[in-house]
Amino acid sequence: MIPFELLEAQSLREAIGLLDPEDASVRPIAGGTALMLMMKAGLFRPTRLVSLRLVRGCSDIRVDADGAVCIGALTPLATLEHSPDIQRLLPVIASTLRVLSNVRVRNVATVGGCLAHGDPHMDLPPVLIALGASVRVLGRGGERLIPMADLLTGYFETRLTKDELISELLVPPQNGRRSAYLKCTTRAGHDWPTLGVAVSLAVDGDCVRDATVVASAATERPMRIEAPRTLLVGRHPDAKLLRAAGEAAAIALADELHGSTAYKQQLVRVYVERALRQALDGDGGALQ
Amino acid sequence: MKVLGQIRVRAPREAVFNALQDAAFFASCIDGVHELVEIDPAHYNAVLETRIAYMKFRFKLVIELIRKEPPSVLEARVEGTPLGIVGRVTATSLTRLSQDVDETKIEYEIEAALTGKLGSLGQPVLRSKAKEMEKQFATRLCAAFEQTLSEPRS
Secondary structure: OOOOEEEEOOOHHHHHHHOOOOOOOEEEEOOOOOHHHHHHOOOOOOOEEEEOOOOOOOOOEEEOOOOOEEEEOOOEHHHHHHOHHHHHHOHHHHHHHHOOOOHHHHHHOEHHHHHHOOOOOOOHHHHHHHOOOEEEEEEOOEEEEEEHHHHEEEOOEEOOOOOOEEEEEEEOOOOOOEEEEEEEOOOOOOOOOOEEEEEEEEEEOOEEEEEEEEEEOOOOOOEEEHHHHHHHOOOOOOHHHHHHHHHHHHHHOOOOOOOOHHHHHHHHHHHHHHHHHHHHOOOOOOOO | OEEEEEEEEOOOHHHHHHHHHOHHHHHHOOOOEEEEEEEEOOEEEEEEEEEEOOEEEEEEEEEEEEEEEOOOEEEEEEEEEEOOOOEEEEEEEEEEEEEEOOEEEEEEEEEEEEEEHHHHHOHHHHHHHHHHHHHHHHHHHHHHHHHHHHOOOO
C-alpha cells in the first residue's frame, strides 16, 4: 500500500476544512468498509484520508412531533437496524438492513458513508428514494438539502462536491404509507443484489392513492419508474393490476438495464409485482 | 464483455479510414492517451490515464494492428496492464466502415476481458466508462473532420 496521510477531525466543520475541493485522492472515511476494500485492491490510492471516527453528535436518531425521522450521518447501520423508533415508524428500513451485508459490516458502516459511496448496488438508496427521503449536506459554502432521488448520479458518482459531507438523513412522515423492499441475489440472501426493488404505496380504502416504485442494482443508479404509478393510482390493486404494473415496469426499464436485458426484464416484472403485493399485505420484509 | 457502438462522421470513407489508421491521430481522439511509441507500422506502445469517479487508473498499453482491409475493416488487439494493481485488460476491436450518402458509418465491436483486481470493479462500471469514452472519441473525431471541411482550400 502506498503511504498516505491520515487526519482525524473532531467535527464535521473541521473535516470539511481538511478536504480538498480540487483533489479526488483526498477522501473522508467513516466506517471505511467500502473504501478499505477499494484501497486493498489497489483501485483507490489516497493521498489523504480524513477520518470522521472522533466526530461526536452525528449519530443520533431523532423523531419529530409530526413523525419525521432525522438520522445522524455517522449512525452505524446496526444502530439503525435495532432502533425501536425505526422499527415502529420505518419498518422497511429495519427489514432491509437485516439483509444488507453481514452483522460485522453493519456494526461499522455508517448511514452517511454508505450513501456517499455511490454504489448503485446498495440496498438503502432505493428504499430511501421510495420513502421520499433527503440528505442534509454540509460544505464550505453552507448547507443544502439533496433529495435522495437526485443524490446518486452514476457508478460511485454523487452530487456531493469533493469538500461536502452528508450530515443528516431526513425521512418525512409516512402517514400510513406501506412500503417494501425486495432484492434478488444470486448467492446468499445478504449478498449484493442483481436487482433491488423498493415500493411505497398510499392506499385509501381499497384504492391506491399514490405509488412510488424504484429499481436499483440492475441500472446505473437507482431509478424511479413512473409507468407502474400511472397504472396503479386511482384503482383497486387486484392481482391482475399488480401483474400489469410489473409488466409496465419491465417495459419502461428496457433501455436502462445492464447485462442480459431479457433476464433483467423478467426479474423486474416478477419483483415489482411481488414487492407491491408485499407492501399491500403489510409485510415490508427484504427477502429474496 | 462485449461493447458495440456506432459513430457517424460527415466525411468520405477513405478519409475516415486513413485517419483511423493514423495512430497519432487516433490517440489524440482519446482523452488520457500519451507516450505513444511506434514499434513498427503494426505495433504501438502507449500509456492511458483515466478516472472512474474518484479512482485514477494508469495503464501501459500494447497495441497490435492485426487486420487492415482498406477502406472498410480495421482490427486491433490491445493489452492493458494497470500500474499499481494486479490485473490485466485484453481487448480485440473490430471496426467496419461503410459509406452512407455523405457520411461514413463506423461500426465497432470490442470484446474485452478483465482479470485480477480490476474485475472487482465489475463489468457494468467499465461498460459505462467505455460508453463515456466513445462519446468523447466521437465528438473529437467529428470535430476534426468538421475542421478539415471548413478549412479554406489553397
